Amino acid sequence: MDYRKIVSEMISKASDLEIDKIENMIEVPANSELGDYALPCFKLASIYRKAPVLIAQELAGKILPDSHISNIQAVNGYLNFFVNKESFSASVLNEILEKKDRYGDDTVGGEQTVIIESSSPNIAKPFHIGHLCSTIIGQSLYRLYESAGYKVVRINHLGDWGTQFGKLISAYKRWGDDQAIQEEPIKELLRIYVKFHEEAEKNPELEEEARRYFKNLEDGSPEETRLWQWFKDLSLKEFNKLYNRLGVSFDSYNGESFYSDKMDEVVSLLEEKSLLKESDQAKIVDLEPYNMPPCIIVKSDGASIYATRDIAAAIYRKRTYDFYKNIYVVGIPQALHFQQFFKVLELMGCEWSKDCVHVGFAHVRFPDKKLSTRSGNVIYLEDVLDESVNRIKEYMTNTKLDEDMIEPTAEKIGIGAVIFAFLKRSREKEMVFSWEETLNLEGESGPYIHYTYARGLNILRKVEGLEDRPDFSLLKEKVEIAIIQKLSVLQETIAEAISRNEPMVIARYVIELSKLFNSFYNSCKVITEEIKLKTARAKLIEACCIVIKKCLYLLGIETVDAM
Numbered sequence: 071m072d073y074r075k076i077v078s079e080m081i082s083k084a085s086d087l088e089i090d091k092i093e094n095m096i097e098v099p100a101n102s103e104l105g106d107y108a109l110p111c112f113k114l115a116s117i118y119r120k121a122p123v124l125i126a127q128e129l130a131g132k133i134l135p136d137s138h139i140s141n142i143q144a145v146n147g148y149l150n151f152f153v154n155k156e157s158f159s160a161s162v163l164n165e166i167l168e169k170k171d172r173y174g175d176d177t178v179g180g181e182q183t184v185i186i187e188s189s190s191p192n193i194a195k196p197f198h199i200g201h202l203c204s205t206i207i208g209q210s211l212y213r214l215y216e217s218a219g220y221k222v223v224r225i226n227h228l229g230d231w232g233t234q235f236g237k238l239i240s241a242y243k244r245w246g247d248d249q250a251i252q253e254e255p256i257k258e259l260l261r262i263y264v265k266f267h268e269e270a271e272k273n274p275e276l277e278e279e280a281r282r283y284f285k286n287l288e289d290g291s292p293e294e295t296r297l298w299q300w301f302k303d304l305s306l307k308e309f310n311k312l313y314n315r316l317g318v319s320f321d322s323y324n325g326e327s328f329y330s331d332k333m334d335e336v337v338s339l340l341e342e343k344s345l346l347k348e349s350d351q352a353k354i355v356d357l358e359p360y361n362m363p364p365c366i367i368v369k370s371d372g373a374s375i376y377a378t379r380d381i382a383a384a385i386y387r388k389r390t391y392d393f394y395k396n397i398y399v400v401g402i403p404q405a406l407h408f409q410q411f412f413k414v415l416e417l418m419g420c421e422w423s424k425d426c427v428h429v430g431f432a433h434v435r436f437p438d439k440k441l442s443t444r445s446g447n448v449i450y451l452e453d454v455l456d457e458s459v460n461r462i463k464e465y466m467t468n469t470k471l472d473e474d475m476i477e478p479t480a481e482k483i484g485i486g487a488v489i490f491a492f493l494k495r496s497r498e499k500e501m502v503f504s505w506e507e508t509l510n511l512e513g514e515s516g517p518y519i520h521y522t523y524a525r526g527l528n529i530l531r532k533v534e535g536l537e538d539r540p541d542f543s544l545l546k547e548k549v550e551i552a553i554i555q556k557l558s559v560l561q562e563t564i565a566e567a568i569s570r571n572e573p574m575v576i577a578r579y580v581i582e583l584s585k586l587f588n589s590f591y592n593s594c595k596v597i598t599e600e601i602k603l604k605t606a607r608a609k610l611i612e613a614c615c616i617v618i619k620k621c622l623y624l625l626g627i628e629t630v631d632a633m
């Protein structure tokens with residue numbers, strides 16, 4: 071039930087103003103004694119050329135209460151609307167029970183295409199925490215946009231091209247050990263890559279050699295291409311293990327290499343528009359008028375670079391998908407890169423560059439030394455997930471679950487805990503990862519939400535003898551009303567998360583709902599002799615479970631039925 075719409079319709083009929091316009095003016099009073107919705111009439115003063123107090127009074131005289139709105143009052147220039155609580159509870163809860171996991175979904179997206187680029191790790195390099203962040207935020211945005219009726223294309227823009235592949239081929243030819251690479255591809259490839267840099271400091275010829283190999287690769291030479299493809303296949307196999315664990319997949323893995331033959335077009339387009347300048351033998355787009363450093367398009371040795379591939383990719387995406395929005399989930403340190411190439415696209419006359427959005431996120435720091443001192447000073451993501459799962463298993467010593475359910479349950483809760491910890495912060499805020507916080511069963515954590523959900527299901531398994539038709543007017547306790555209020559705003563909460571590209575909005579919402587649920591559970595008896603009350607409360611719990619599960623789904627977290 072969309073009360074905002076109902077209220078707006080009432081006002082529209084009485085005023086002849088457009089519904090959409092009114093809908094944007096409607097507010098929710100901070101103090102619920104002043105009503106559930108309010109129209110601040112000073113916003114209409116310039117239209118009617120009257121005092122807000124008068125406008126409010128006149129409108130109040132013209133609008134009659136109905137089954138949804140029980141009372142309308144004009145107070146100090148505000149037109150206040152009171153929702154009929156009984157019909158409100160019934161309409162919210164019945165809608166949830168009927169729509170189940172589709173509750174909260176919307177059609178506003180109108181099937182428009184939204185591209186969400188996320189994860190985008192680099193071949194032959196470790197999948198690091200930044201990539202994890204991007205993967206997790208991307209997955210959540212995908213589910214949010216989909217729930218609002220958009221068609222989402224998930225792209226993994228793999229870092230599989232660039233001069234570093236020349237270095238890697240050179241390193242492999244010098245120190246590569248096939249068996250070690252087969253066994254632990256990423257670690258071994260990283261080892262020889264790090265070694266290349268150390269050796270190149272002593273022997274600058276190595277750089278020259280690497281450049282030659284990359285040139286061969288760009289020219290399609292079979293030997294270099296074979297090695298590159300081999301590194302890529304091995305890396306993807308590793309990355310896919312992680313994606314499987316996280317329940318993530320992509321519609322396209324077109325990475326940087328995919329655009330290697332689409333770069334000449336970018337250069338000619340830029341030349342046509344006279345945007346290219348020579349600078350130290352490189353070709354650049356001057357962005358000084360926009361207070362940005364130049365965007366390098368072609369390097370002095372003729373090689374194309376990251377930005378050029380991104381420009382080619384954006385053009386390709388527009389042509390292929392005709393996107394409504396093209397979203398890049400990439401760390402804040404790359405913000406300037408995105409500003410630069412979005413600007414270049416604009417200068418090229420691509421008016422759709424305004425639909426390209428960089429969704430940045432700040433660093434997550436791991437103070438835990440144990441995790442950060444492995445080779446190359448990187449944190450291996452599997453280690454983080456494994457540690458989380460193992461710690462959860464330790465907590466589960468008293469569980470009543472069957473032996474064979476412990477492992478899969480701990481896996482879901484452990485991984486969910488890490489995902490939740492990443493998403494509950496505002497994405498632009500730096501975070502110091504803490505196991506205490508991530509796993510705290512009593513706090514704002516994934517396991518707390520999992521626990522709340524499992525607790526709800528547990529009661530539902532126990533209650534018996536419910537009536538067919540619940541009477542929701544029996545839910546009169548303050549906390550019950552508060553829960554229903556919270557449940558009623560899921561759709562607008564999703565809309566807010568989408569407008570800010572911020573999964574945190576959902577994480578906060580489900581934390582608040584879970585807190586309310588637990589305080590309800592502690593203060594209201596569900597299993598009682600009064601069948602009518604028992605029925606209404608059991609159905610309230612069922613509705614809560616549906617919405618908690620939906621929220622976790624939107625965050626990319628799987629629920630467990632018991633723990």
Ligand code: ARG
Nearest residue numbers: 190191192227228229380400
């Ligand atoms: N592969 C890059 C990295 O690991 C991220 C790619 C971001 N996406 C893009 N279209 N530039 O830093």
